[in-house]
Amino acid sequence: MSAHESMEHAEHAEHASGENKKIALLIAVIALCLALSETLGKGAQTESISKNVEASNLWAFFQAKTIRRTTVQTAAEQAKLGLATTSDDAAKAAVQKQIDDWQKTAQRYRSEPETGEGSEQLSERARHAEEEQALATIKYHHYELASAAFQIGIVLASATIITGMIWLAWVSGVLTLVGIAMTVLGVFEPHLLPLH
DSSP, rough: OOOHHHHHHHHHHHHHHHHHHHHHHHHHHHHHHHHHHHHHHHHHHHHHHHHHHHHHHHHHHHHHHHHHHHHHHHHHHHHHHHHHEEEEEEHHHHHHHHHHHHHHHHHHOOOOOOTTTHHHHHHHHHHHHHHHHHHHHHHHHHHHHHHHHHHHHHHHHHHHHOOHHHHHHHHHHHHHHHHHHHHHHHHHHHSOOOOO
Protein backbone atom coordinates (compact mmCIF):
# COMPACT_ATOMS: atom_id res chain seq x y z
CA MET A 1 0.00 0.00 0.00
CA SER A 2 1.43 3.35 -1.00
CA ALA A 3 1.64 6.33 1.31
CA HIS A 4 -1.09 8.04 -0.69
CA GLU A 5 -3.44 5.05 -0.35
CA SER A 6 -2.62 4.79 3.30
CA MET A 7 -3.46 8.46 3.83
CA GLU A 8 -6.77 8.07 1.93
CA HIS A 9 -7.63 5.02 4.05
CA ALA A 10 -6.86 6.96 7.25
CA GLU A 11 -9.03 9.90 6.09
CA HIS A 12 -11.87 7.52 5.24
CA ALA A 13 -11.58 5.83 8.66
CA GLU A 14 -11.54 9.24 10.38
CA HIS A 15 -14.62 10.32 8.42
CA ALA A 16 -16.43 7.07 9.30
CA SER A 17 -15.42 7.50 12.93
CA GLY A 18 -16.88 11.02 12.95
CA GLU A 19 -20.13 9.77 11.37
CA ASN A 20 -20.32 6.95 13.91
CA LYS A 21 -19.94 9.45 16.75
CA LYS A 22 -22.85 11.46 15.36
CA ILE A 23 -24.95 8.31 15.06
CA ALA A 24 -23.98 7.31 18.61
CA LEU A 25 -25.09 10.74 19.82
CA LEU A 26 -28.38 10.31 17.93
CA ILE A 27 -28.88 6.93 19.61
CA ALA A 28 -28.20 8.49 23.02
CA VAL A 29 -30.77 11.24 22.40
CA ILE A 30 -33.35 8.71 21.20
CA ALA A 31 -32.65 6.53 24.25
CA LEU A 32 -33.23 9.56 26.50
CA CYS A 33 -36.55 10.23 24.74
CA LEU A 34 -37.45 6.55 25.09
CA ALA A 35 -36.76 6.63 28.83
CA LEU A 36 -38.99 9.69 29.20
CA SER A 37 -41.88 8.20 27.20
CA GLU A 38 -41.59 4.90 29.07
CA THR A 39 -41.69 6.71 32.42
CA LEU A 40 -44.71 8.76 31.37
CA GLY A 41 -46.35 5.62 29.99
CA LYS A 42 -45.84 3.69 33.21
CA GLY A 43 -47.27 6.60 35.21
CA ALA A 44 -50.31 6.82 32.93
CA GLN A 45 -50.83 3.06 33.10
CA THR A 46 -50.67 3.11 36.91
CA GLU A 47 -53.10 6.05 36.99
CA SER A 48 -55.49 4.22 34.67
CA ILE A 49 -55.48 1.11 36.85
CA SER A 50 -55.84 3.16 40.03
CA LYS A 51 -58.79 5.14 38.66
CA ASN A 52 -60.43 1.96 37.38
CA VAL A 53 -60.22 0.43 40.87
CA GLU A 54 -61.50 3.67 42.42
CA ALA A 55 -64.49 3.79 40.04
CA SER A 56 -65.29 0.12 40.71
CA ASN A 57 -65.16 0.67 44.46
CA LEU A 58 -67.36 3.77 44.22
CA TRP A 59 -69.93 1.95 42.06
CA ALA A 60 -69.98 -0.94 44.56
CA PHE A 61 -70.50 1.54 47.41
CA PHE A 62 -73.25 3.23 45.33
CA GLN A 63 -74.96 -0.11 44.83
CA ALA A 64 -74.77 -0.92 48.55
CA LYS A 65 -76.27 2.48 49.43
CA THR A 66 -79.05 1.96 46.88
CA ILE A 67 -79.87 -1.46 48.31
CA ARG A 68 -79.93 -0.06 51.85
CA ARG A 69 -82.14 2.85 50.75
CA THR A 70 -84.55 0.48 49.00
CA THR A 71 -84.70 -1.76 52.07
CA VAL A 72 -85.42 1.17 54.39
CA GLN A 73 -88.04 2.60 52.01
CA THR A 74 -89.72 -0.81 51.78
CA ALA A 75 -89.79 -1.07 55.57
CA ALA A 76 -91.33 2.41 55.80
CA GLU A 77 -93.99 1.51 53.21
CA GLN A 78 -94.86 -1.71 55.06
CA ALA A 79 -95.08 0.17 58.34
CA LYS A 80 -97.45 2.69 56.71
CA LEU A 81 -99.73 -0.17 55.68
CA GLY A 82 -99.66 -1.53 59.22
CA LEU A 83 -100.37 1.95 60.62
CA ALA A 84 -103.85 1.93 59.07
CA THR A 85 -104.78 -1.23 60.98
CA THR A 86 -103.57 0.04 64.36
CA SER A 87 -106.07 1.83 66.60
CA ASP A 88 -103.80 2.52 69.57
CA ASP A 89 -102.63 6.17 69.43
CA ALA A 90 -99.38 5.49 71.30
CA ALA A 91 -98.54 2.63 68.94
CA LYS A 92 -99.45 4.81 65.93
CA ALA A 93 -97.14 7.58 67.19
CA ALA A 94 -94.29 5.10 67.74
CA VAL A 95 -94.77 3.58 64.28
CA GLN A 96 -95.03 7.04 62.69
CA LYS A 97 -91.78 8.07 64.42
CA GLN A 98 -90.09 4.94 63.06
CA ILE A 99 -91.46 5.66 59.56
CA ASP A 100 -90.10 9.24 59.76
CA ASP A 101 -86.71 7.94 60.89
CA TRP A 102 -86.59 5.44 58.01
CA GLN A 103 -87.54 8.14 55.51
CA LYS A 104 -84.79 10.44 56.84
CA THR A 105 -82.33 7.56 56.60
CA ALA A 106 -83.45 6.80 53.04
CA GLN A 107 -82.99 10.47 52.10
CA ARG A 108 -79.53 10.48 53.70
CA TYR A 109 -78.62 7.37 51.70
CA ARG A 110 -79.73 9.22 48.55
CA SER A 111 -77.87 12.49 49.24
CA GLU A 112 -75.21 13.17 51.84
CA PRO A 113 -73.20 16.18 50.65
CA GLU A 114 -71.37 16.60 53.96
CA THR A 115 -69.59 13.26 53.62
CA GLY A 116 -69.92 12.75 49.86
CA GLU A 117 -71.26 9.26 50.54
CA GLY A 118 -74.87 9.55 49.40
CA SER A 119 -75.73 7.58 46.27
CA GLU A 120 -75.96 10.81 44.24
CA GLN A 121 -72.48 11.91 45.32
CA LEU A 122 -71.05 8.41 44.90
CA SER A 123 -72.31 8.15 41.33
CA GLU A 124 -70.84 11.58 40.53
CA ARG A 125 -67.48 10.61 42.02
CA ALA A 126 -67.51 7.27 40.18
CA ARG A 127 -68.22 8.95 36.83
CA HIS A 128 -65.39 11.42 37.50
CA ALA A 129 -63.01 8.54 38.27
CA GLU A 130 -64.09 6.83 35.03
CA GLU A 131 -63.33 10.01 33.07
CA GLU A 132 -59.88 10.25 34.69
CA GLN A 133 -59.28 6.57 33.93
CA ALA A 134 -60.21 7.09 30.27
CA LEU A 135 -57.88 10.10 30.01
CA ALA A 136 -54.99 8.18 31.57
CA THR A 137 -55.60 5.31 29.13
CA ILE A 138 -55.53 7.67 26.15
CA LYS A 139 -52.28 9.21 27.41
CA TYR A 140 -50.84 5.73 27.89
CA HIS A 141 -51.59 4.86 24.25
CA HIS A 142 -49.76 8.01 23.11
CA TYR A 143 -46.70 7.15 25.18
CA GLU A 144 -46.71 3.55 23.96
CA LEU A 145 -46.72 4.70 20.33
CA ALA A 146 -43.95 7.18 21.13
CA SER A 147 -41.90 4.41 22.75
CA ALA A 148 -42.35 2.19 19.71
CA ALA A 149 -41.17 5.00 17.42
CA PHE A 150 -38.11 5.59 19.63
CA GLN A 151 -37.26 1.88 19.78
CA ILE A 152 -37.47 1.49 16.01
CA GLY A 153 -35.42 4.68 15.66
CA ILE A 154 -32.67 3.22 17.87
CA VAL A 155 -32.61 0.02 15.82
CA LEU A 156 -32.36 1.93 12.54
CA ALA A 157 -29.66 4.25 13.88
CA SER A 158 -27.69 1.23 15.06
CA ALA A 159 -28.11 -0.36 11.65
CA THR A 160 -26.65 2.81 10.12
CA ILE A 161 -23.36 2.19 11.94
CA ILE A 162 -23.20 -1.40 10.72
CA THR A 163 -24.35 -0.85 7.14
CA GLY A 164 -23.12 2.67 6.51
CA MET A 165 -26.50 3.52 4.92
CA ILE A 166 -27.04 7.10 6.04
CA TRP A 167 -30.68 7.11 4.94
CA LEU A 168 -31.42 4.80 7.90
CA ALA A 169 -30.23 7.55 10.22
CA TRP A 170 -32.58 9.99 8.51
CA VAL A 171 -35.52 7.61 8.96
CA SER A 172 -34.43 7.18 12.58
CA GLY A 173 -34.49 10.97 13.00
CA VAL A 174 -37.98 11.19 11.51
CA LEU A 175 -39.21 8.44 13.85
CA THR A 176 -37.67 10.33 16.76
CA LEU A 177 -39.65 13.43 15.77
CA VAL A 178 -42.81 11.33 15.53
CA GLY A 179 -42.10 9.92 18.99
CA ILE A 180 -41.53 13.38 20.43
CA ALA A 181 -44.77 14.59 18.84
CA MET A 182 -46.72 11.66 20.31
CA THR A 183 -45.21 12.32 23.74
CA VAL A 184 -46.08 16.02 23.60
CA LEU A 185 -49.62 15.20 22.46
CA GLY A 186 -49.95 12.72 25.32
CA VAL A 187 -48.93 15.36 27.83
CA PHE A 188 -50.77 18.40 26.47
CA GLU A 189 -53.47 17.33 23.96
CA PRO A 190 -54.34 13.66 24.46
CA HIS A 191 -57.79 14.06 22.89
CA LEU A 192 -56.44 15.51 19.63
CA LEU A 193 -55.90 12.06 18.08
CA PRO A 194 -58.61 9.41 18.54
CA LEU A 195 -56.47 6.69 20.19
CA HIS A 196 -59.09 4.88 22.26
